[in-house]
Amino acid sequence: MNIPTKHRLAAELRAVAAKAHPANAAIYLALADRAETGEFDDYADVHVCGPTAIYLELRAAGLDKFAARVAAGEFDANAEESESWASSQTDPQIIRLLEALGIRPDRSKDN
Numbered sequence: 061m062n063i064p065t066k067h068r069l070a071a072e073l074r075a076v077a078a079k080a081h082p083a084n085a086a087i088y089l090a091l092a093d094r095a096e097t098g099e100f101d102d103y104a105d106v107h108v109c110g111p112t113a114i115y116l117e118l119r120a121a122g123l124d125k126f127a128a129r130v131a132a133g134e135f136d137a138n139a140e141e142s143e144s145w146a147s148s149q150t151d152p153q154i155i156r157l158l159e160a161l162g163i164r165p166d167r168s169k170d171n
Contacts, residue, residue, distance in 0.1 A: 065102070065138060072135075076126060103137060
């Protein structure tokens, strides 16, 4: 099983904070606490695009190296998270959009 993106992101933010200048460390740790809640996940309902939200916050704080990692997709949802989200959709409009894109979640595991 893959480690959930929110945990990978939070752990990496904390690891970078441990090596950062104290002022930057505080920013990294605050973002890690928020990341742990799933706020910055691809499929969270907090932001239109969670990775874009954290990218913008990192850039605003001048933390461009970590922002570049986010932009490169290092903390994008994994296949398991994507499948879970797609399988959870019940709105007919979203299902039609997924099907139009050729995305068909594995419903064999549904009860």
